[in-house]
Amino acid sequence: MRYLPLNNNDRKAMLDVVGVASVDDLFVDVPKSAIIDGLIDVPTHKTEAEVDAYLTAMAAKSRAAGAGPFFIGGGAYRHHIPATVDHLIQRSEFLTAYTPYQPEISQGTLQVLFEFQTQVAQLTGMEVANASMYDGSTACAEAALMACRVVRKRSKVKIASGLHPHYTATTENQCRLQGITLDIADCAPGKDAEILDGLDKDVAAIIVQSPNVFGEILDLEPYAEAAHAVGALLIAVFTEPVAFGAIKSPGEMGADIVVGEGQSIGVGLNFGGPYVGLFACKQKLVRQMPGRVCGETVDANGERGYVLTLSTREQHIRREKATSNICTNSGLCTVAFSIHMTLLGEAGLRKLAMINHEKACILTDKLTAIDGVELVTDTFFNEFTLRLPKNASDVVGDMVEQGVLGGLHASRLMDDQDDLLIVCATETNTDADMDAFVLALEGALS
């Protein structure tokens, strides 16, 4: 077996040193009834070429996003990732290292984390960020839990109508077992502000997404003011970080905790994972922040270096009193995010964002020129929602037959919005893609 260096001579010599006759003697503590005789019931080993061919054939049964016109967003976005990113994250030293628990020989990962934390803080307009969470949805859930630790004696969290329904479900699931009550608005476009009705002093936090799941951009300032007026926190959520190259950051508008999905930068679609959850907050809240965090220090010679820190919040020290059970972060995805963000820089990010916005504007005009198609979202970044004169799920299915992945029918995510189609355009969409989309939609509606 190509991955196993020991040969039978080695094994014999090693068993002699251990002082046992056979390898079976190493499993003496296992109840006899539980030992498998012979081989377990799966196929035997395959060569590299065989596995490669087998999985390549399996992968070919999916229609890759890049294989034709593609306009789906809804919490995961298709962007061009520079080749440099994938090359660098495959370097052995990043790929095959563990969590940087021995800082003297982990400064590579640690410095990248420190840079990542700063990049995330700058992007979101916040003071500090952690070294990442699993993804945007779990970061959102952790933010709700954190808010209830920060705002003591309150255990109610309100969720606005524009939060991605999968984020709502994830958050609801994590909160309910800890006695936190969620007040969840039905998911619908144009109704986010209703969260401010009846905001009272039982509320620990309100969760508002912008751009929201329909693509609408919200001015978060009134939300922050209203939350703060009752002593609650504003948790601002995003799923498309590229937007912050074009629109004001949640931090500039008064958010206390900002969480979201970082997948757009450096990570790729990956059918839903691995992704990278971004988590940022105000400095004064840092000791209630979940997850790993990297900090600056010096070594014994006084040279600057980095370590994992504030571990007294974490499960390996605090055990049942920890702020979260989280152990890993999204390590290599943070490296990918950070490299891509460094390649972009501020100028590149702004340009990428404006190209995305332009593509979306152009596509909106083309699609709303079709009879019966209405734009639901007056403001948007690179994702917008259309109302169709027909069931959107049927339309999406019809367009698939024409080779176009033409957006996301809202009913995939929520109830009672069967005529809504959520459409995303990014820098990867060409004029020809857009024309194909228009033709396909016309065809599906005719």
Place this chain on the structure above:
Amino acid sequence: MSMNTQGRQTSPDAVTGFGHKTISGNRGLAQAEKLIFEIGTPRRSGVDFPALKGVKSRLGGLERTAEIGLPGLTEPETMRHYVRLSQKNYAIDMGVYPLGSCTMKHNPRLNEKVARLPGFADVHPLQPRGTVQGALELMGELSDWICTLTGMPAVALSPKAGAHGELCGMMAIRAAHDAKGDDHKRRVLVPESAHGTNPATAVQCGFTIDSIPANNRGRVDMDALKAKLGDDVAGIMLTNPNTCGLFESDIIEIADLIHGVGGYFYCDGANFTALVGRVRPGDLGIDAMHLNLHKTFSTPHGGGGPGSGPTVLSDALAPFAPVPYVVKEQDKWKLVEEIDGTDSFGRMTAFHGQMGMFVRALSYMLSHGADGLKQATEDAVLNANYVQASLSEDMSPAFGGICMHEALFNDDFLKGTGVETLDFAKAMIDEGYHPMTMYFPLVVKGAMLIEPTESESKAELDRFIDVMRGLAKRAKSGDADYFKAAPIYAPLRRLDETRAARKPVLRWRKEPPA
């Protein structure tokens, strides 16, 4: 000197200088590298874009006008920055990485290649299901392999990491009790030797923790366990093989006892690498267990993630599994995303789990097959026992006897030397090794937990053993200063963790705050 709660020194003592200062700050191949914020500028970029067409903005007057503060670098500068940084990391590909309970085995590059196939990597989680049949088939086939290897009827793939898998299993247990109206079952038994995530997870699910001590053989103290049983017990969380590297030989009786009081058995599968192909957890009476694909099934650790924690469930818990999951109906793969009409406890994450890790893990399983998986397990256990036997005279095994995939030592052999576990670990760095897991499990004083994995050759282990013996002899010879000064051949000397925690500097700033 300051200590953390485990008695581990967290600030270095003053040490004598080593070597001379270079003009550049570089040390030959070890290049000093500043932060991107110190070398990049907001105007520089390593990405080219087409010209904007200039359409009217629909951003609702919320344009970002203030400076963002993100530095950029051109492509060659970026390449150098990250290559230089990478060279400050230790890695499996460089040498022995014997972190106990972390299973740092070889990461095959075929797995990296197939994970990047467009049909797996460039598919959107919300694409129409008919367009993602290959991706769903992969999830289905991985599920089949996992169920066969564990002897369990169902698996939830969506948990994003080991601790997330624990959460999945404990939420399923909570849901099962809730479904029966058993709201008095809130106490979870957790051995003292458990990983910290276990108690943290149970508390997140609304349970309270009751610790069970270990006996002098490093296993659950059965008398203590029996004394703690009662009608309010919701279940037990037990790692097997446990964190001492030992198989819980009473595990079937433990399962029976827990089931006898109406509780469920959660097994932490962090150490499943010791059992694959030889023992099926389903035959041990387990109700839920997460797998760490990044340990047992070789997906890269990536400097701390992404992990992946598929969680197998017994017949009793399977109905409560989280959405989404895949099912096959008439030769078509279907993704179940709605909880309506099911007993599912809901959704744990936005999408379907760590697809990229699923592909790598299945590639590993296919490559090994039944014969290779069994051999890998046996080699991992043999390697650990070889290390334990070879070091038993110079170091002090915590329990002795046969171990599973990892060998646990205490610090008795350092008694009176002035050298502590931490110092010993740092001296290993100078020898070119990553240290073993230290000060864990907490039940063993000055613990050193060595997991060589099946990826090490005998020759590599012999060199490692020689070094460990040599270091033990050196410590006993009274050369404590040597250890206190270590490491001196790493990119940095010992770091001041106390300072980092007392005055947290968690980000770069243009000017230090006044």
